[in-house]
Amino acid sequence: MRTHYCGEVRTEDLDQRVVLNGWVDRRRDHGGVIFIDLRDRTGIIQIVSDPERTPKTYPLAESLRNEYVIQVEGRVTKRPAESLNPKLPTGTIEIYAERIEVLNPVHQQLPFQVSKTDTDGVREELRLKYRYLDLRRDRMQANLKLRHEVVKTIRRYLEDQENFLEIETPVLTRSTPEGARDFLVPSRVNPGEWFALPQSPQLFKQLLMISGYDRYYQIARCFRDEDLRADRQPEFTQLDMEMSFMSQDEIMDLNEGLMRQVFKVIRGIDLPHPIPRMTYQEAMDQYGTDRPDTRFSMKLVNVSDLFKDCGFKVFSGAIAQGGAVKVLPVPGGNAKVSNVRIKPGGDLFREASEAGARGLAYIRVRENGDLDTIGAIKENLTPEITQELLARTQAQAGDLLLFGAGATNIVNASLSRLRLVLGEELGLIDPQHSSILWVTDFPMFEWNAEEQRLEALHHPFTAPKPEDLADLKTARSQAYDLVYNGLEIGGGSVRIHQPQVQKQVFSTIGLSEAEAHNKFGFLVEAFNYGAPPHGGIAYGLDRLVMILADEESIRDTIAFPKTQQARCLLTGAPAKVDDRQLKELEVVSTYVADQESPEQGL
């Protein structure tokens, strides 16, 4: 049916007879000669028809419209010297159409233009409704091809260089406590019982280690029933890996090799070797977040000790209650950041308050070395404090110092947000530059105030650092996250492989022995039969592709994504099902639909 792809015909094919299939990208009708840009997934080639050289096809060529699917047969011809198109790889040649067959015309007006020559954006709502048309467009073709190349590179590397096996794990599995909300699937055969879709293949990959498949990977679909974001979909894809008999450093080294290969092959980016590391504590202290964007400086400075006894109650009170006072130095901020923006009602104030901050104090460093600030702070600035403050923040004349005071997590959250906003605004981020680093030594647990209990920060199978075993509650873990330009692209840990340590962790997070046995008994039992030390990592593939494709939403890296309301605009999923189906599953919905029309309510 086809001899060549449109975008792959070259000068070497001159005089050859070719048969091409594709979509009409655009038609240029000059009255006496018609040009058709024929498009397939490889590119575009120019088809020509005129009444003298191709009298048979000329009338048909006139009738063609955008997005018709056609087959064209003709000879590869050199273009006239004055009509070359350097913008196209096929720009030196063209096909005189000796035969054109319309395989399918377009029956309805297109909801939007497909050709990339139409540079206007299209509403995402419309793109998602007609996703099959959107996927024909240049941008999505490029993104999905890039996604394929990423996966291909990963497979080649892990299989050919590192001897990994790809093994599939179940999608119908059991619900587990901890972590995200599960998607549930009723079992018809076992009425009243439910499968859960996996949040990740975590337990299975650990079992595979116990089974001796000491290097496993999978491009795994995962499901989490939580609210969506630009970088979060209810179903998403992980590159999931697990390996046995490897230390944390060895696992990280292997993954550095993998990521270096991916970034090199896909984008020509040479990642640093080795990839820098930072502990969780350093990251929180200096950047206020566990995924610091280190493309620019503006590090946070802790000044709690300077203000703990001062008369400014907002500062001293915060410290007295166990909180902190930290400074975000804004280079040149005096000229660029007005007081209006820092005070209530301003955008920076709002940014801070959305992170939980009650206020946003500031000091401006003037040309003559004077400090300009509100009276309540000025009164409490002794010469000693002033000197130390300027020394620690390395503030220069013209700089702005923004203060966060309160609970440490809120101070960190608000200042780290301001840091990103201002770093971008002040042009401190070089778009050519990228930053990548490992964040290590996460705490094992985090206090969940709502549930009044400790919670696994990573997940409950993460191994504590051996030197911290004495007090699990405050122990650090052998966990590591890979952070690229302030985005987490992967994370993993060395796992617990000793049953007694696993039991201690379950008890620390308040999981009763009975509960733990009920939910994870199979894993704990498996540890009794010769479990190798093991560890692994999982990457958010959609997010990794998003970064490599310079996109801002993972929806643009997924062929058929959901909207923020977790709907598929193309298929209309989710949707109601027949009562018969529900009955078969012994399922009854308790949902009471809102009044269909307002009149009924009146």
Place this chain on the structure above:
RNA sequence: GGGACUGUAGUUCAACUGGUUAGAGCACCGCCCUGUCACGGCGGAAGUUGCGGGUUCGAAUCCCGUCAGUCCCGCCA
């Protein structure tokens, strides 16, 4: 659950502070054009301004509600 933004022709956008018949590019339809490649020229058709209500002499514009989409918080590794 909460906050913010958006919704005007098939589509991308415009329409001053509420004021006469809601405009333009592309697409679509017709005519013309033999070297274009975002071809060009002339003409035409195309609108429940998301939907419902309200204020007003008068609403795309103001108010309330609602639906959909996006971004964010909560939630989520």
